[in-house]
Amino acid sequence: MKKLNIGLAGLGRLGKEYGKNIQFKIPNANLVAVCSLVEEELAYAKKELEVSDTYSNYESMLEHPNMDAVVIITSTDSHAEHIVKAMESGLHVFCEKPLSIDIENCLKVEEEAKKHSNLIVMIGFNRRYDPSYVDAKKTIIENKVGKPFFVRSQTVDKDIWAPFQVSFVKTSGGVFHDFNVHDVDLARWYIGSEVKRLWSQGGAYRFKEFGDLGDADNTFVFCEFEDGSMALLGASRTSSYGHDTFTEIIGTQGKLTVGNPPSKNRVQISDKHGVRNECNETFYDRFKDSFLIQVQDFVNSVLEGKQPECNLENATKATIVTCAMTESFKTKGIVEIKDIMP
Template structure:
C-alpha cells in the first residue's frame, strides 16, 4: 500500500489530535516528521508518536524532511505564509482554519494554490465531515425542509479552558475570526449563497482580561444573505457545563436541529440533582470522528490526485465574512460584505 508521508507543524491540543490520527488511525498515511517551537511538543512527538525527525524551524523541515505533505496546526496568523512555503516546496497541504486573519493573507494563500494546481490543498472545516452535519446537508439537498432561509448557530467553549483563550486573545484575530469561522462556513454551506451584510456586538462580564486584550468573551452576529436568507451566530468562551455547539437550519417546510443538547453520550443520571445528562467536554471530543474523516479525505485525495470539497476559496470567503463581522463588532455599525 502506498503511504502518504506527512510532517505536522504545531502540536498543541488540536495538533496532537491530527498527529495521532495520522500516526495510528489512517493506514495509508505515515507521520514522518514534526515541527514545533515548543520543546515539550517535540519531546511528545518523539515519546508518544515515535517521530525521530523533529524540527524547531519550519523551513528546515520543508527542506530536509522526507515528506510528501504538510499538516499545519499553528497560530492562525502563521497559516498563509506556511501554506505558501509548503506548496512552493512541492508539498501537499492540509491547513487548519482559519485560512488567514485578514484578506491579504488569504489572497497570498490563494495565489500559492493557483500556482500549484497539481498539488492537493485542503482547509480544515471539519464540521462538514461530522456525520450529523453531513446528514443535515443531504436532507436539505433532498428538499426535506423546503427552502432553507435561516441558520442559527451557537458555539461556546468551556470555562475550564478559559485561561488558554485569554493567553491566545491578543493574536486570535478577535472572537469572531477565532470562534465563528466554522459557523460562518456552515451558514454558506447550508444556505448555498453568500452573506451581504452583518451586524455584531460583544460583551465581557466575567473575565476582564479579554477586554484588556482588545477582545470579548461573548459575541453575537446577525447576517443577511444575497437571496434574503438570514443567519445568527452566538459564540463564547465561558460555558460552565462543557463544550456547547448546536446548529438549527429553518426552512419553508421544516427545521433541522443538530446537537440541541451537547450530550456526551446517551446516558442519563437520575439523582438528587434531577435527571442529568453529562455534556461533552471539548471540541476534540465532540468532533473526534469528524477530524479523522477529514484527514482520511485529505490523504485519499492526495494519493488519488484529487481536490477535496473544502478549498482555499472557502477559507477566503469565510475570512471575508469573519473580518466584516469583526469590523461590525468593533464599530457597532451594519457592515456591507463585499
C-alpha cells in the same frame, strides 16, 4: 498500499491529536517528521508518536527528503506563510482553520496556489466531516425541509478554557475568527448563498481580560445573505456546563437541529439532582470523529488526485465574513461585505 508521507507542523493542543490520528489511525499515511517551537513537544513526538525526525524550524522540516505533504496546525497568524512555503517546496498542504485573519493574505495564498495547480491544498473545517452535520446537509439536498432560509448556530466553550483563550487571542485574531469561522462556514454551506451585510454585538461580560484585548467573551451576529436568507451566529467563552456547539437550520418545509442538547452520549441520569445528561467538556470530545475523518479525506484526496470541498476559496469566503464581524463589533455599526473588500 500506496502511503502518503506527512510532516506535521504544530504539536500543541490540537497538533498532538493530529499526530496520533496520522501515525496510528490512518492506514495510508506515515508521519515522517514533526516541527514545533516547543522543545518538550518534540520530545513528546519522539516518545509517543514514534517520529525520529523532529525540527524546531519549519523551513528545515520542509527540506525533509521523504515528505509528500505537510499538515499545518500552527498558530493562526502563521498559517498563510506556512502554506505558501509548503507549496513552494512542492508539498501538498492541509492547514487548520482559519486560512488567515486578513483578506489580502487569503487572496495572496489563492494566487500562489494557482501557480501550483498540481498540489492539493485543503483548509480544515471539521464540522463538514461530523456525521450529524453531514446528515443535515444530505437531508437538505434531499429537499426534506424545503429551502433553508435561517441558520442559528453557536460555538460555546466551557469557562475553564478562558485563561488559555486570553493568551490565544494574540495569535487567533479573536472570537469571530477563532470560533465563529465555523458557524459562518456552516451557514454558507447550508444556505448556499453569501453574506451581504451583518451586525455584531457582544462584550466581555465575565472575563474583562478579553475586553482589554479588544475581544469579547459573548457575542451575537445577525447576518443577511444575498438571497435574503438570515443567520444568527453566536459565540461564548463562559459556559459553566461544557462545550455547547449547536446549529438549527429552518427551511420552508421544516427544520433541522444539530447538537441540542449538547449531550456527551445517549445516557440520561436520573438521581437526586433531577433528570439530566452529561455534557462534552471540550471541542475535541465533541468533534473527535470529524477530525479523523477530515484528515483521512485529505490523505485520500492527495493519493487519488481530487480537490476536497474544503478548499482555499471556501476558506477565504469565511474569513471575509469574520473580518466583517470583527469590524462591526469594533464600530458597533452594520457592515456591508462589499465595503471591507480590498
